Amino acid sequence: MIKKFIHQFASPKTYLKQVDRAYPYIFFTSLSIYLIAIFWGLFLTPEDFVQGHSYRIIYLHVPASFISQSLYLGMAFASAIFLIWKVKLSAYLVRSIAPIGAMTTFIALVSGSIWGIPTWGTWWAWDARIISTLILFIMYLGLISLHDSFTNNEKADKFLAILVLVGSVNIPIIKMSVEWWSTLHQSASITITQKPAIDPSMLYPLFASAIGFTGLVVCLVILSSKFHILDRERNKSWVKDYV
Amino acid sequence: MFNFAFSSMSEAILMESQNGQNHGIYVWSVFLIVFGALILTFIIYKNKIRNLSKKIK
Numbered sequence: 011m012i013k014k015f016i017h018q019f020a021s022p023k024t025y026l027k028q029v030d031r032a033y034p035y036i037f038f039t040s041l042s043i044y045l046i047a048i049f050w051g052l053f054l055t056p057e058d059f060v061q062g063h064s065y066r067i068i069y070l071h072v073p074a075s076f077i078s079q080s081l082y083l084g085m086a087f088a089s090a091i092f093l094i095w096k097v098k099l100s101a102y103l104v105r106s107i108a109p110i111g112a113m114t115t116f117i118a119l120v121s122g123s124i125w126g127i128p129t130w131g132t133w134w135a136w137d138a139r140i141i142s143t144l145i146l147f148i149m150y151l152g153l154i155s156l157h158d159s160f161t162n163n164e165k166a167d168k169f170l171a172i173l174v175l176v177g178s179v180n181i182p183i184i185k186m187s188v189e190w191w192s193t194l195h196q197s198a199s200i201t202i203t204q205k206p207a208i209d210p211s212m213l214y215p216l217f218a219s220a221i222g223f224t225g226l227v228v229c230l231v232i233l234s235s236k237f238h239i240l241d242r243e244r245n246k247s248w249v250k251d252y253v
Numbered sequence: 254m255f256n257f258a259f260s261s262m263s264e265a266i267l268m269e270s271q272n273g274q275n276h277g278i279y280v281w282s283v284f285l286i287v288f289g290a291l292i293l294t295f296i297i298y299k300n301k302i303r304n305l306s307k308k309i310k
Contacts, residue, residue, distance in 0.1 A: 048284075052265075052280065052284070053257055053258060053259065053265060054255050054256065054257060054258060055258060056258055057258060057270060057271065059271075061270075062268075062270025062271060062272055062274060062276055063258075063268035063269075063270050063276040063277070063280060064268075064270070064276040064279050064280065066268070066276075066280045067279065067280055067283050070283050070284060070287045071283065074287065110294070113290055113294055116290070117286065117287055117290055120283075120286055121283045121286065121287065124279050124282055124283050124286075125279065125283070127279060128274060128276055128279055226291060229295075230291075230294055230295065230298065233295070233298035233299065233302065234298055236298075236302055237298060237301045237302050237305060240302065240305050240306065240309065241305060244305075244308075244309050249309060250309060250310070253306040253309045253310055
């Protein structure tokens with residue numbers, strides 16, 4: 011029964027209809043929230059006592075870093091659904107999320123490196139958090155290359171799903187790297203169990219920028235998945251009606 | 254909470270911190286990279302979808 015429900019709900023045609031309807035609302039709401047949050051963070055929050063104004067990079071770096079890991083977890087979830095229930099849409103989503111994940115991980119790495127210059131005195135350190143994030147970036151690129159190197163798409167989807175699940179071991183390593191090893195990268199300032207170590211005047215715009223950036227990334231995933239679905243299903247009659 | 258942290262536009266661009274260093278170059282570089290990457294990715298996918306739709310038609 012669950013299988014039947016998933017197959018009905020997750021048909022590529024139904025998915026495209028739903029996301030086309032939701033896209034403009036998600037896009038304009040997220041863009042507004044993100045622009046307000048960035049303005050708030052860059053111009054209205056007070057200067058940090060220790061880091062000076064360089065801490066304002068937090069409003070650009072942290073959302074990208076958070077999303078780069080969340081997207082991988084999303085890929086792992088979709089991979090599991092594909093391997094268990096053979097849902098085609100899940101396989102398409104795994105391939106669609108990978109380039110967006112690579113882009114957000116790239117932003118996280120570059121923004122972190124630039125932030126490192128005024129705060130650490132170096133743009134790069136062989137630090138556990140930075141290395142595990144670099145591995146995540148290489149994994150995203152590797153997964154894209156692997157999928158595109160196959161001529162048989164069904165085989166490629168299966169291999170990709172298995173590799174994504176194997177690679178998901180890196181996500182808890184990234185998360186816990188600052189706790190398990192002595193790292194130059196600071197430990198988490200916001201946790202579920204403890205009171206945030208950031209002043210509310212700096213914390214609220216951070217939450218807002220994370221929400222706005224997440225929404226924009228969701229829009230990118232929608233566009234990427236739309237492209238991959240149309241490409242893979244191009245011989246189906248419904249695609250000709252759709253375009 | 255909603256007071257401007259800078260008294261002029263040039264101060265906001267330079268972002269001179271209490272230790273005398275100008276942090277604007279770092280903050281604005283990251284700003285350009287993030288917004289550049291987002292805009293570029295949106296444009297790339299919009300174009301990809303448009304070109305593919307033309308081919309399918």
